[in-house]
Amino acid sequence: MAAAQPLKPTDAELEILQVLWQNGPSTVRFVNDELNKTKEVGYTTTLKIMQLMTEKNMVRRDESNRSHVYEALLKEEATQKQLLNKFLDTTFRGSASRLVMQALGSHQTTPEELNQIRELLNKLEGGSK
Amino acid sequence: MAAAQPLKPTDAELEILQVLWQNGPSTVRFVNDELNKTKEVGYTTTLKIMQLMTEKNMVRRDESNRSHVYEALLKEEATQKQLLNKFLDTTFRGSASRLVMQALGSHQTTPEELNQIRELLNKLEGGSK
């Protein structure tokens, strides 16, 4: 045990991580309530998965209160990057540009976000033009 | 049976679809050989999954020859779009721009591809500037 950071979360684990990333350290009750805004899932199911995540060192648990408080140990950006790599590989055969084109083409993006992306493009191309 | 197009392929199915998309209609033997360039997988395993895919109408099978020839029915772009939607949701909470930034930031992209993306940005922003 005591596995290193690069552990790929499953779907259920990722949903829980999202709640923890967005809201900070939380109880099982809170996480389960959040999840139930989207889909029905039993309390003990959420509890169980969070217990497993604790064993895998994906989260840390503060047991000083009766209701344990869980905190994400996996970093959001690093985890996203890792999942992105795999997704890029399996779905787009590694072509980042094709993924980007698809993502931009079929999803709502605000002008501000587009500008951010444009700036990044400028940097990547060497700044000029 | 006779399910509609929007069927989410599993990982193993996606690997097979990639081979079919890249090489056109192929036999199990060919697909299995391709897969084995990357990872070890038994012939009957590949066969079985392709048979299941046939039942799900993900592929069509030409049985006129002894070695059946399988052809992808799912369209590459449509499938990618569908998987992208889900991935975007679960991993980036729906923020396409964050995904794009990550993808561009940490992956090799050629100047030509960057230009393609820039053109798309222009179109999305209303053409000017």
Next chain:
DNA sequence: AACCAACTACGAAATTATTCGTAATTCATT
């Protein structure tokens, strides 16, 4: 100090996906 609501622990069932062994079939070659 008994009660009760909320919580944790744990085992096991259910679900989904993957893997493969074995038997049956086919066809080209002898």
Next chain:
DNA sequence: AATGAATTACGAATAATTTCGTAGTTGGTT
């Protein structure tokens, strides 16, 4: 027309994940 290599069909084992019931624990309130 018998042989054998390659193929398909199929059932079942394995694996991975998710789900949840039940039992036990805890701590505040009466």
